Amino acid sequence: MNIKYATNEDIAEIAAVEAECFPPAEAATEKEFVERVKYYGNHFWLMYEAGKLIAFVDGFVTDESDLTDEMYKNAFMHDENGAWQMIFGVNTLPDYRKHGYAGKLICRAIDDARQQGRKGLVLTCKEKLVPYYAKFGFSDEGISDKSTHGNVVWHQMRLVFDR
Template identity: 40%
Template structure:
């Protein structure tokens, strides 16, 4: 079994994180390098990376909010990050194709859930496409129905994990 190291992001991970995002998401949905630079500065404690043999292969990131659902401005503007807010959010979960279906995203998610629990957050919120509802449900997330988000022109579902 491959050995995966999960750790907090550092500013030097920026280029690779943006590269992975561009591989994992279509251009209309992918966050830009500038957006990641701001996120790494604003909420490094909710930005975890997965490393194999010193190479980044995936990551998870999201801000903290008092909102019970994700709304589009949250993605775009780190000013919406409320460090003492009640809910953690997941903006994105990425693993490069060569390393998928080996539980790496699951390890990232489990560490993220642990961080949010330790910080005393009430829940974790995310939006996902229909095809991934079952996957997030496997961690205990509950489907709250179609999201108001129109991020990238796609249909998204709100999901919540009560901690």
């Protein structure tokens, strides 16, 4: 497995994987990924197997402590010096699930954020995934009042680094 950061050449594959992993109301578009990669391609963790993108994690960095719906649409809000690594998506193609690939990418994002001196990471997830993210050290902060992305109920989860 090869893990790398995103470049413009990866955008079409990223959008295709996203479309397979999320319903249309929740999935980012190829146009949105163009903006995301432009502003924070180094905060995409892409996993390839035999030249095929099979999984990725992405999200920008900000001083805002909570994940908001506005962040999904406005890649320019990224602040490379921000305190918090946000996670907008954890994507694995259906045929590659249950092999630990997403977990490897999450661990890589956590390691990178720690090495970059961030306070920690923040993500939102559906209730059924709360135990999954808890395995990586994320704490459930309850139902988000700042994100209803795709008209879904999201739990905000946070991993805080010891300082």
